[in-house]
Amino acid sequence: MAVAWQLANRASVADLNAFIQAIFPIRLGDVPFLYHIPYSRSFDAANFFVSSIVLSITPTAGFYASLHSGTKIGFLHRPFNLDRREVPRLSTILANHKGFDEVLTVGNNVALAGRLGLDPRDAHIVQGYKGDPDRCIGLVGALRQHTQAAEVKSRVLHEFCGHFEGCFGFGDEDSAGEDEPSCDDDVLHAIAIMNAFHPEEVDRVLEISQQNGLLANKTDAKGLLYVTGAVREPGLRYSRERGIKVICVGHRVCEEWGIRHMAERLRERFPGLRVDEIYDEEEPREQLRRGKTGEQKVVDNTGNTGGLPVAAE
Template sequence: MSPATLSALAAWLQTHLDEPQPLKRPGPEEVTHLALALEPRDLPAHLTADALFVHRSRGVGEGWPGLGVLGAHDGFDLHLTTGPNRVLAARLGWQEVRPLHWEGQPAGLLATVPQPTWEALRAALHAELGGEDDSVAPTLPITGPLRVALMNRLNPGTAAMAAEQGAHVYLTGQLRPSALGAVRAAGLGVVALGHRRTEWWGLGQLADQLRAAFPGLQATLHPGSQGSGPQGPAEL
């Protein structure tokens, strides 16, 4: 494996997260310690690092002078939060995974889960992600294996589509009141996993993947005062 450099990290993000321009600010090439955060406010004013990865990097500005800045927004959300998140599907042991599209764009996954009941599914999600924001139990009897749709949006159209595709439970970031009528009409269960919670989970997965790709790289997560992850700054 090649050593971690700012250019190599940027190339990895471009390939694995489909991020067209992951290098947001140049800096020293050699990177031993990478600090990761969801947004600039989560980072301390002074930190020990050679470079930064910030999911929402626009607010970095002139902060943390001398450090290169990497970022990924849409690709990070698509691959590591809700939507077609095959990393989460693999960790939870989902089977028969196939993509779902909405308006011609990748929007999520349909899968069969190993849990036989609504309660067991929620327990597995809580164990992996640290909780949920809200949920609505399914109203129609579940026959056969439990199937879920993991989607990056919730509206009446996507709820109806998921039900038509055979989903029993709809997983997404936020519960939209405007979609509740369609959800209830379809008999779907919904688990709102939480926008920031799923982002924090994705940030941890990204750190794991970068450490595997670049042995010796230290990756420190910074949740800041608003972090909803189950733990504080962690070395991965």
């Protein structure tokens, strides 16, 4: 009985690797998914079972504490400052940066779109950014039912635990002092969830919306809500001139949404697994290590060394 309970509450590192990797698209230049692997030739991920996993945006004191308490596998969104000396032996660290930003923040986030009232199957992907034709930076879709702006705003803020940098075009105290009548009763027809917020991206959203019948024209877009991360003044000004309502939730806040969603997915797939979610702010760590030949700058050059740190020349 005890053995059966233990097996039901554990998962192999190989199964966790495969499940998490399948969440993300493969993107050129992304960080290695197997960011840190155990320093042991006898390590076998298929036969190494764990009862817990830790998820964090960055390596923090809480992340290391979870590892040192016995958690043998972790995930990082921004792993760049991982101190490998703090990673216990036989621990595996997984990482994803570009793919995470694309599908688990305010970008081509199908799960978030569904929760906000869109039908993701009918949404239109905004693809191509900064010279990368494959990079998806967002989606635009019609609401299943036309809904008052106040209700949609409430859904958005609920998803992000009430945190935001600014809500614009709603005519209340959250709208950063905008001098306009209350617009909470406006009816929204469509939502854009976007990972970029410049006039060029706003124009692309307007063009897609008009081409697909979401808006009558590009100059009157008060039926459109633009959900993004950080406030960008040129993009905000351009949007408001065209009547678009905007909610900027903040860069860190949308990353936290991604960690929470990953945790939900893991608990659904591996019900007996303990999932630690760490939301500490990262503390700066010393980047220089003193060696026999003086100070050497440590570079996480994982691409060519199987996860081992390499000292720069």
